[in-house]
Amino acid sequence: MGDRGPVRDSTAAQAMSDASGVPVAGAPDPLRAELADHANLGSLDGRIVVEHWAGGLPEERAEVPTVRFGKRWLSTLWLVPITLAGLLVFIAAAQQLRTYDWTKTFIAEHPGSASYAPEINSGLPWWLRWQHLLNILFMMFIIRAGLQILAEHPRLHLDSGSKPGREWFRMRGPVPADRIDPDDPAKAWTAKDDTVALPSWLGIPGFRHSIGLAHWFHFGFDVLWLVNGLLFYVLLFSTGEWRRVVPTSLDVFPNAVSTAIQYASLDLPANTGFARYNALQILAYFITIFVAAPLALVTGLLQSPAVAGKLGLAAGPLNRQVARTLHFLILSWMVMFIVMHTTMVWITGLGENLTHITLGGETPSWWALVIYVVAMAAVVWLWIAASPFTIRHPRTVRRIGQALTGRVKTLMEWWDPRASYSEDDISPFFWPNGHLPDSEDYKSLLEGDFAAYKLRIDGLVTEPLELSYADLKAMPKRTQITQNYCIQGWSGIAKWGGVAMSDILALAKPDPQARWVVFYSFSEGPESGRYYDCHRIEAMGHQLTILAYEMNDLPLSVLHGAPLRLRNESELGFKQVKWIEAIELVESFEHLGAGQGGYNEDQEFFGYRMPI
Ligand SMILES: Nc1nc2c(c(=O)[nH]1)N[C@H]1C(S)=C(S)[C@@H](COP(=O)(O)O)O[C@H]1N2
Ligand SMILES: [Mo]
Secondary structure (H helix, E strand, O other): OOOOOOOOOHHHHHHHHHOOOOOOOOOOHHHHHHHOOOOHHHOOOOOHHHHHHHHOOOOOOOOOOEEOOEEEEEEHHHHHHHHHHHHHHHHHHHHHHOOOHHHHHHHOOOOOOOOOOOOOOOOOOOHHHHHHHHHHHHHHHHHHHHHHHHHHHHHHHHHHHOOOOOOOOOOOOOHHHHHHHOOOOHHOOOOOOOEEEEEOOOOOOOOOOOOOHHHHHHHHHHHHHHHHHHHHHHHHHHHHHHOOOOOOOOOOOHHHHHHHHHOOOOOOOOOOOOOOOOHHHHHHHHHHHHHHHHHHHHHHOOHHHHHEEEEHOOOOOOOOHHHHHHHHHHHHHHHHHHHHHHHHHOOOOOHHHHHHHOOOOOOHHHHHHHHHHHHHHHHHHHHHHHHHHHHOOOOHHHHHHHHHHHHHHHHHHOOOOOOOOOHHHHHOOOOOOOOOOOOHHHHHHHHHOOOOOEEEEEEEEEOEEEEEHHHHHOOEEEEEEEEEEEOOOOEEEEEEEEEEEHHHHHHHOOOOOOOOEEEEEEEEEEOOEEEEEEEHHHHOOOOOOOOEEEOOOOOOOOOOOOOOEEOOOOOHHHHOEEEEEEEEEOOOOOOOOOOOHHHHHHHOOOOOOOOO
């Protein structure tokens, strides 16, 4: 893929400007010819070739997660002996407890399944059984794609700037010290360098830097899972089935303690089946359905520029990294719940339990086992098929993901970001991303401190423009302190100074049919062709949409996009094009590059509207 350069059409490019080099109104920008199109994108027509993906990344597998205690990192594998030892102590203690009279009285008074919930003797209704099955399926995809997203930035932080070394959890070694703030910006450790691969049976689709595709799985199945969950709530409360899973008396707590003692002493409480769950069970179900699930949604949304930017949460105790940490802890709870729940189904009377959940009744039947085996075989088959299918049909994955989430994303774009944090909130470290421009043109501009730089604005405008660096600086200056939300998971707050896009467009006078604004970069993407991205013209009018030439009161560095970069605070980081060479207004982006709306959209299956 990498050796197939973009097709250049020099005669067309010449016709786009007049003899003096000033762009002609309505003519396409010459940089269009520098974008990689369908003809040179092997990955778009058919299966992904993992070795060539994203310009060919060296193999880097996730390590067993480690957790930081002060300066020491402990492997999460320690959880295994610690849990086993804890369990042994727990069992010994519980067995000892049960020899005491007062424990016996306590258990007799609180047998574990009594007064906190009414008894329900009808079977589980059909809708509940179907929803349960769908839930298993959706969760399987959501959790696996969620782990893939974690592998995209394999660290969990609590500080909004995601500073390397301060994370509390990681799945690979430290960021190499000589690559943090090196003298040569080309040597900086990028967030992309930091990505790791997962086994393809675990993550979806497994290979490094596959966030674009994992995103569709995670968000697409999220929508299905939420619809299923909402319907579940409605049906639960409209039928009275809610009484099975909502404790109605504080009595549930002593009964839960009693149940725990009984389980731990290995003298299990009688299984009363679905008539009335024991207190531990009801609490576990209640927490999962009414606490963990809604919190998963909330902590997910709090990681998005549209929601967190609107609420202004980037700097506080609910910053994106805290939300990401909580989101991960909820995932851990869900996995633990699934393991315990399944174990319990197996050890507390498999035949009866399977009958409840498949047929709804109590009369044991071989059909229950048959249905269970068929359903599980389907889940396992889909499990195995997910990653290979994604590699074979990436465009289908995006198409379905986009169909499922598109409307939600459009809604989110209506939310104007208000952001604006204080100087104290500025992140001491700001992760970089992207491939530095290495053309001779750019180098000579840089050597001349951009005195010769000209920003070209053309396409569907009545006044095509060329603005020099000095022109831009002479325009009214906007400053804002905002957060960058990289799709990979890291974030960083910086102070940006620059020119409002609305002022630039006021000079260029967009034609009424102009709907998208294309930002072309001096730099090439990792595979082939120029980096570029398209933004809705509506977003350009927002007061926080600027072309920044300053970062934290200093001229924008090469690493972060000199001479100019975009800030559109309602979108994710990859849309904030750095090293801007030209801006073109178009009616549709179908005829640009591979027609998907940007470099990552064309080559890595990202969506073109990404406010979450
Ligand atoms: N030209 C260009 N612009 C780019 C990128 C890139 O690869 N090339 N990466 C994007 C991504 S993924 C992010 S998160 C932000 C990161 O900005 P920073 O490097 O200043 O932190 O820049 C965006 N702009
Ligand atoms: Mo990013």
